[in-house]
Amino acid sequence: MVACYDDFAWFYNLYWGEEFHSAAFPILDRIWLRRLPPGARILDVCCGTGLLAARLAARGFPVTGLDLSEEMIAFARSNAPAAGLLVADAAGFGLPAVFDAAVSTFDSLNHLTEPPALQAAFRNIAAALRPGSLLAFDMLLEEAYRTHWGESFALVRDDHLLTITGAAFDARSRMARAKVTMFRRLDGAWQRSDVTVAERCYSVEEISRSLALAGFGELLCYDAGDLGMAGQLGQGRTFFVATKLD
Numbered sequence: 646m647v648a649c650y651d652d653f654a655w656f657y658n659l660y661w662g663e664e665f666h667s668a669a670f671p672i673l674d675r676i677w678l679r680r681l682p683p684g685a686r687i688l689d690v691c692c693g694t695g696l697l698a699a700r701l702a703a704r705g706f707p708v709t710g711l712d713l714s715e716e717m718i719a720f721a722r723s724n725a726p727a728a729g730l731l732v733a734d735a736a737g738f739g740l741p742a743v744f745d746a747a748v749s750t751f752d753s754l755n756h757l758t759e760p761p762a763l764q765a766a767f768r769n770i771a772a773a774l775r776p777g778s779l780l781a782f783d784m785l786l787e788e789a790y791r792t793h794w795g796e797s798f799a800l801v802r803d804d805h806l807l808t809i810t811g812a813a814f815d816a817r818s819r820m821a822r823a824k825v826t827m828f829r830r831l832d833g834a835w836q837r838s839d840v841t842v843a844e845r846c847y848s849v850e851e852i853s854r855s856l857a858l859a860g861f862g863e864l865l866c867y868d869a870g871d872l873g874m875a876g877q878l879g880q881g882r883t884f885f886v887a888t889k890l891d
């Protein structure tokens with residue numbers, strides 16, 4: 646499996662994440678964190694640069710984060726030094742059932758573009774959780790892919806620039822893709838890299854079925870906009886909280 650965030654990690658670490666987590670953390674606090682026992686051991690799946698892991702650790706929770714991208718994990722090591730961190734595929738990891746809660750944020754699970762991979766991720770998370778543990782995650786639904794996904798974005802600085810061009814959502818394949826082109830001046834020379842970020846649009850029914858097959862129940866769904874995540878970040882985004890059954 647190719648970790649497309651490897652090339653993207655420096656940019657992500659500079660610009661992305663803070664705005665999302667400033668809005669997402671109060672939501673997670675309200676729908677999930679307050680329901681956890683003090684000192685709950687938390688697994689952060691697709692933890693990226695560790696911004697959420699750092700916030701959770703600052704609240705006194707022992708956190709383990711995993712991500713497919715070595716470069717994202719390298720930034721997480723400096724952003725969340727108290728967290729345990731490992732490079733692993735959400736669809737292919739195995740950890741003992743020692744965690745009391747799990748989380749996966751910023752539409753990370755939409756990056757699992759094959760339904761069996763999402764199913765495997767839910768199964769692996771369930772296997773790492775004690776019975777009764779709460780899993781919280783957010784995913785983008787069709788509204789997000791049909792509205793702002795296709796919009797372009799560009800950022801130009803003296804020594805780096807980046808453009809993102811989203812392709813129109815393909816309703817037949819359920820796939821959304823965005824092409825990211827980056828230039829960075831390193832040691833006086835410009836370097837170019839191109840990555841394509843691909844996400845799959847799942848329906849709430851597919852997500853709910855997949856969770857049930859993995860051993861989760863008592864699913865709660867919350868529209869991000871209704872919970873105060875303003876603008877494009879919240880549009881078409883749903884937070885889910887599911888309970889690992891006995």
Ligand SMILES: C[S@@+](CC[C@H](N)C(=O)[O-])C[C@H]1O[C@@H](n2cnc3c(N)ncnc32)[C@H](O)[C@@H]1O
Pocket residue numbers: 648650662690691692693694695696697711712713714717733734735736749750751752753756757
């Ligand atoms: C949009 S970022 C979100 C990162 C982090 N959760 C956050 O909230 O800032 C998506 C992350 O998912 C990771 N990812 C994508 N596919 C993955 C997989 N199969 N297994 C583990 N991590 C994956 C990427 O490397 C990237 O760090």
